[in-house]
Amino acid sequence: MQTWLFLFLYLSIILILLQWGSCSSSYSEQESDRVSILPGQAFNVNFAHYSGYITVNEESGRALFYWFFEAVEDPSSKPLLLWLNGGPGCSSIAYGEAEEVGPFHIKSDGKTPYLNPYSWNKVANVLFIDSPVGVGYSYSNNSKDLLDNGDERTAKDSLAFLLNWLKRYPQYKGRNFYLSGESYAGHYVPQLAQSIMRYRKSTGDDSIKLKGYLVGNALTDDFHDYLGLFQFWWSAGLISDQTFKRLNIYCDFQLFIQPSSRCDKILDIASEEFGNIDPYSIYTPSCTSNVSFPSNKLLKRLHSARRLGEKYDPCTEKHSTVYFNLVEVQKALHVNPAVAPSKWETCSDVVGSNWKDSPKSVLDIYRELVSAGLRIWMFSGDTDAVIPTASTRLSIDALKLPTISPWRAWYHDRQVGGWTQGYDGLTFVSVRGAGHEVPLHRPQLALVLIKAFLSGTTMPTLPQVITDS
Template identity: 35%
Template sequence: MAFLWLFIFLASFFCTNAELISSLPGQPQNVTFKQYSDYIVTDDRHGRALFYYFVEAHSKDALSLPLTLWLNGVSNMLYVDSPVGVGFSYSNTTSDYNNWNDTMTADENLKFLLKWFEKFPEYRNLDLYLAGDSYAGHFVPQLAAVVLEYNRKPNVNPIKLKGIALGNPLLDIVISVDSADYLWYHGAISAELRTMKKKLCNGTRFFLEYSQDKPSEDCKKMMAKMDEELGVDFDTGDMLLPRCVSGQQDLGSETTGIGDPCLADRIIEYINKPEVQKALHANTTGLPYLWDLCSGPIKYQMDNLAINIMPTLSAFLKKDHIPILLYSGDQDVKVPVTQTRKIANMLARHVKLTTLQENGPWYNGYQVGGWSQAFGKLRKGKNVTYLTFATVKGGAHMVPFTSPSQSLILFKSFINGSPPPTTSLN
């Protein structure tokens, strides 16, 4: 299960010396921002605690900026390993790791957020944005829903939820994971395999069967054909990514749109160094496993994959007037750009939004960063954008991981309530 990232736009604050990171191994000594890390206990009885790493923004007046909780950044960033049993987050009650689900994750993340606000009350009344990638297509809307539910309680200080951003999100398993046409039009699979993926074992059936470890003979046959045609070195999260070869130099380049194939390995190696964990005030209980990406002892209720999030998003747009950004790295096979665009158009039609900005290129400096389209409606006498769909040229399944500069442009535009820039710097 993907870990949770909380990215926060904030200003200077006072923390205990135990939380302040004086330095990180390998990090330049003259950094101009402050860093903090610690655990937030979300359940005293069970001994559940979520680990976070917070980076303060370099800004003269960051308290005038919104707070962004990134599930799965820019400016101030608060990364949280969530749910428990992922990364450095843990529970002292072993049974907590069994049969965890989306509802429990949302409730736990709300507890975390409220307790974090208690620790840092100066940020309690800032505008809040929720964002994330991949399975955060579940985590973010579900957290947003419990935040709005919390706000409806009597005598509470409401959380100022202002918008959500979702990258390559799993929203509707019937639509989101269908990759047959995407792979076919990229020339990656044969007509025979395309037909198998459509008629014998489609993406939805494949994910549901394999998540329950009960693959049918049809899906086994399709998967064997996939392995044969795509090869062992093909990364379904990034069609452009080369294979990581031991000792090779960084091949990544945002100019070419190719990510660094060994970056994940280096991150895992770095975070598992004892001196790094000590500097981060992490793994203070001596966990019996290593920190890893999307891994841990937790056993998730995988039937939650089938939960349809589209009704929740529709309610945000129609009832709560919460703006949504859907962005998609166009080299992702897991949740292809074609499917997220289909969902965006379906949402716009369902909520009766009109097109405020026709599909066209947006720019990252001098280069085309991708293509975008904006939908909205007339409110209080002016057109308001409620739904933006944007592609990220060369982006992978985790866009901020492979395309940080483009991600920054998209997110800055979103929190400013404007479309991505449609002209280059020329």
């Protein structure tokens, strides 16, 4: 009896030591990724943040770069939120973190970060990853990997990232988890959600406790995206009646991804009618210097390459380009100089131009995930002429979901913030006056949006005015 008792105690101690060693190792890895202070940072913050690499494929040495921000207050009670930018080939650090929902934005000198008062880490622990390899600081030891990216492998690597990231941050295992993103992340986000749900079902592993996702101005379904695109151009007064009619005649929606000389010609006319505006935000001033491509080339790209949201105006992204190329910044973010890009870019043309697989629609994934009971929201800045509100609404209509709450305005500070409609399994929210990057143009309204989404409430209504009788 004493022998068995001794053996039991011995094994218990060994197990405790192994668990302690695992926790100690995770804590050590976390601390090695902790960012103390950024170059140019002239203010203190009351939240911890971490950055580094997570290997997603040992054989080829694929590793994704991440930057993680704990919530400003009581992070242990807040959910975990992942943000992804699209392209494909664009950096979530460049856009999501540095000019949209992250806490650190960059001043026009390209050297000085400042604190974003509407950062989403006010309501969640926020994780950004540069995905896939070849984007931002993410890398592979096999250079061929950069030429072999696509939707399928991106989802697979992102799932591997999350599983391995949770080994480094075990305190977030089983934490309520949400996905978010915009533009081509309209593919990334539901595809990753599907991968997580199928992984959970096949393995029984519930460490990634996915509760839902939201996507903005999202590439969703080619047919409806292009149908809504031309409708928006015409209704916003960007093109003439004649051009609108010709677009519908010569740019057959079913065949739109195939080159057509007639369609190309009418797109050139549409480009001229657009004038010198920013198609990603049609009512805000356009950048008049160092423009990455004129509007006629943009529209040609929409037709020939089906890339509906690659780059935003370089007048907003050039600050990040300067900052994240600084050696001292890369050192502070634990970028390995042996694998650092020779030139950090907001978007990788190599990745984008060599994309291998991209389904014409992800509506079938929506149907699967709606049935699984996830919280799904789609939001749309209503001044975007690249993936406009009309496109998103047409894609939602194609799902044929019953309406459970009718179309109505939502409010912030007693002003209309946009419009919303609730469906059985999905919520749509438009954001008034926002362009392709909603949190860039309407940061306060975007914070209202994410608060409502995470809390599972509807968008706010106009408060009732109480008067004396």
